[in-house]
Amino acid sequence: MTNLDQHGQPINTSFNRERNRQKAVFSLQGILKGINADEKINEKEIIFLNTWLTTHSKIQDGDIQDLIYIIDQILEDGIITNKELEELTEVISTILEFGKKESGEIELYLNDLIGLLQGILSDDILNLKEFTFLEIWLNKTFKYFNDFPLDIIRKEIEKIKSDGKITEEELLSFIDVLREICNYKINGNIFEQESVSELFGQKISNFDHQGKIFCITGKFATGTRPYITEIIETHGGSVVSTVTNTTDVLLLGSIASRDWKFSSFGRKIENALYKQKSGQNIIILSEKDWIKFL
Numbered sequence: 001m002t003n004l005d006q007h008g009q010p011i012n013t014s015f016n017r018e019r020n021r022q023k024a025v026f027s028l029q030g031i032l033k034g035i036n037a038d039e040k041i042n043e044k045e046i047i048f049l050n051t052w053l054t055t056h057s058k059i060q061d062g063d064i065q066d067l068i069y070i071i072d073q074i075l076e077d078g079i080i081t082n083k084e085l086e087e088l089t090e091v092i093s094t095i096l097e098f099g100k101k102e103s104g105e106i107e108l109y110l111n112d113l114i115g116l117l118q119g120i121l122s123d124d125i126l127n128l129k130e131f132t133f134l135e136i137w138l139n140k141t142f143k144y145f146n147d148f149p150l151d152i153i154r155k156e157i158e159k160i161k162s163d164g165k166i167t168e169e170e171l172l173s174f175i176d177v178l179r180e181i182c183n184y185k186i187n188g189n190i191f192e193q194e195s196v197s198e199l200f201g202q203k204i205s206n207f208d209h210q211g212k213i214f215c216i217t218g219k220f221a222t223g224t225r226p227y228i229t230e231i232i233e234t235h236g237g238s239v240v241s242t243v244t245n246t247t248d249v250l251l252l253g254s255i256a257s258r259d260w261k262f263s264s265f266g267r268k269i270e271n272a273l274y275k276q277k278s279g280q281n282i283i284i285l286s287e288k289d290w291i292k293f294l
Helices: 013-038 043-055 062-075 082-098 105-121 128-140 150-161 168-182 225-234 264-277 287-293
Strands: 184-187 190-193 213-217 238-240 249-252 283-286
Touching: 013 043, 013 062, 013 082, 043 062, 062 082, 082 264, 105 128, 105 168, 128 150, 128 168, 150 168, 213 225, 213 264, 225 238, 249 264, 249 287, 264 283, 283 287
Parallel strands: 213 238, 213 249, 249 283
Antiparallel strands: 184 190
């Protein structure tokens, strides 16, 4: 039986759900801009934001779900400290800076890119002609050269071409990078999701938790975020909710969704990479490598 609205017209539930999500996300952007207008947040603003988030808790948006998690942690002990207020302000600033562009144009390019990569990698081969085609495509998107993850691909291409020749070994290595960004690997004739954290996680030989400030993101095979936080604190580290100028480690959960590129997971990686470029000594660590140091 078809659902009808008050005017007797069919209700497209999928369309309405997506429209409501977009409306909520844009509304959240406006709320955060208003709250952050004076570059600080107070207790009343937290309560207002928490009420709004609770009302919209079923909407599947990374920013909404992240803020719900963070505010739940802040309110858990019934005490709101200045440090927690500063941290939440930093989170809101990050969302506003690295959140989805309202035009949606960058997402169109990214969706196009992912489709292009899936097509190129469908036979598990990257030849010189495909390499050149990808380079030409990227040159047409120069407007977003420095946007994640287009900047990763562009730098890989520049590195491959730096000595004036393109070898088969370089193309094979480039395939691995593209697979991770595409979030797929080939297994026979079947596409399987692959952990993207391995692409951005840095390989380190030793690590000490003591005194380190962590930001954790993504879903973890080891356990829930509170459990991961407990492990870090037990080993002498501390956890903040977003990547700041004092963050030492961005810890990436090994379970990434297909939409990681557009989520807070992807934006935290982008933020950390930006801070690395700016000279901040921040480590991006995958869950798989982190476990070795427990």
